[in-house]
Amino acid sequence: MLAVPLLLAATALAACGGGDDDDGTAPAASAGGTLAPQTVTIGLITAQTGPAAPAYKPLEDAAKAAIGYLNDGKAKASGITYKLEIRDSGADPNRATILARELISGGSKVIIGDIASSPGFIAEQTTFNKEKVIGFTSTPADAIWKDAGAEGSYPWAFGISGNDTMFVTPEYQAAAAGSASGKIAQIYLDQGSVPGWAKIANGLAEKDGKTLTTKAFAATATDVKAQLRDLQASGADTLLVWAYGAPLQLVLSNLDQVGWYPKIVTQPDAARASLQQAVPAKVMDNVIAGPITATFVSKDGAAPTGVVADYLAAMTKVTGRGPGQYGQSDISGAYTFDMFLAYDAAVAKAGSTDSAKVRTALESGMQVEGVMGVHTWSPSERSGLESTSFAVFDPTESCGKGTCVAVK
Structure with a gap:
């Protein structure tokens, strides 16, 4: 309970402080424009x-x-x-x-x-x-x-x-392209910005003339099989999953328990190793993830060049991970x-x-x-x-060389 008052006190002292040289102005540029x-x-x-x-x-x-x-x-x-x-x-x-x-x-x-x-x-x-x-x-x-x-x-x-629209659009487009029937379903975590993503997807589907059946679940949920069965009954052949972390893992695991294996489009967190170890391969084989920036997506997961390569080299100095060890965390x-x-x-x-x-x-x-x-x-x-900065990728393929594999 003391942490906030002490921090406020420190802030007040700092605001009153400053050495003789600290007058709040920026040093001028020297001749030739060099600072x-x-x-x-x-x-x-x-x-x-x-x-x-x-x-x-x-x-x-x-x-x-x-x-x-x-x-x-x-x-x-x-x-x-x-x-x-x-x-x-x-x-x-x-x-x-x-x-x-x-x-x-x-x-x-x-x-x-x-x-x-x-x-x-x-x-x-x-x-x-x-x-x-x-x-x-x-x-x-x-x-x-x-x-x-x-x-x-x-x-x-x-x-x-x-x-938000830039974030949602690549995932919606991947779902629409993957649906043979034109019937898409979505399930979303009812927390934070996530409901807004589902709302944007609904708007995109309306413009396309596609059916998008929607269900939500609470952050405290431990089972979403009822929602998934309702979505399955809608006749959808593609499922958008707006969730990450443990809630995403819950949805993907429950799909196997329900016995429904639609095409799935979801968040980059689907590339997480611990999630893939927990979710049956029969589900993961149907998953597309995104969006990530297109600079990190290639046809074969090749090593990047230019500023992307410079970035990964700089990250290696901090994390110790090098080529062959890169993952989604390095990209984010x-x-x-x-x-x-x-x-x-x-x-x-x-x-x-x-x-x-x-x-x-x-x-x-x-x-x-x-x-x-x-x-x-x-x-x-x-x-x-x-x-145009964003793309989707195959989360079951390695991003170890520095780029993720584009969806074929």
């Missing part, structure tokens, strides 16, 4: 504890990899040394807000996070607006991006995420890595670490070549990815 030598602190808010921690770990690893990569001579902003400060929100929006204030008071020029939590990132916007500090996130929630932009409620929010970290590349490129374009100038650079339409593709933003478009 004066300086250290720039980037704050990362993530979940290191709690149920969400395993899913967040690759994003943290990628942040560490990005710092090493940029400081190893790959930064576009000359004269800058980057420093990373990490804070644990436990995926708690209230704590995320406190941590954002703490990091900014401590000198962070930009905040990455709450990295994959839309409630946390939305909660931080009041702080970003007040302090005029840029915040990046990887969450694709429309609740953020519909209000982000120079004229919106979240003028300092930027993403490398896409939006690319969101964070690209945020660091984007911020560095914007500092270089602005010729300054002043947040307003960096924001103007990001909004200018500049293009940043990242691991996940080419990113661009504008005063009104802040999600940083296009719908």
Whole structure:
């Protein structure tokens, strides 16, 4: 119970502190446009504890990899040394807000996070607006991006995420293409952003003139066989499963127990080794997973080249995993890595670490070549990815060389 008051006290002290040289202004660029030598602190808010921690770990690893990569001579902003400060929100929006204030008071020029939590990132916007500090996130929630932009409620929010529609569309299209009867079913976890994904899929099906029968289940459910039997009775030959983690494993295992083996399209978590060990092969053989960015999908799972190869090499220095050992977790970290590349490129374009100038650079339409593709933003478009950036893959094939195998 003392943790929050103590943290608030520390934040208040930090806000009053600062040495004689800390006047809140950014060092000027030296002659020729090169920034004066300086250290720039980037704050990362993530979940290191709690149920969400395993899913967040690759994003943290990628942040560490990005710092090493940029400081190893790959930064576009000359004269800058980057420093990373990490804070644990436990995926708690209230704590995320406190941590954002703490990091900014401590000198962070930009905040990455709450990295994959839309409630946390939305909660931080009041702080970003007040302090005029840029915040990046990887969450694709429309609740953020519909209000982000120079004229919106979240003028300092930027993403490398896409939006919910971009996230749902590749999976829906894979399901529609795989259905011989035109009858599709979906089952979704009734928690967080997931119901919104099912709603978007319903809208896409209506436009296509297809039948999409829908069932939901609670996060506390231990059995979904009744819902699956109802969906089977609809005559659907393809099933969309909007779930991840233990709930996804529950649905896939219950399909075998019901004796229904439709074509299945679901989340990238279907590539998790522990899930595949628990789910019968008769079910897994029918599974397509996604979306992941198209830069990580190839016909045969070949080793990548260019910036994708550079990213995996940087990740190896953090995780110890090398070629032949890469997996879905390494791929998901690319969101964070690209945020660091984007911020560095914007500092270089602005010729300054002043947040307003960096924001103007990001909004200018500049293009940043990242691991996940080419990113661009504008005063009104802040999600940083296009719908063509995403693809589905075969989760039963190895991604060990650095790319996953495209669905044949």
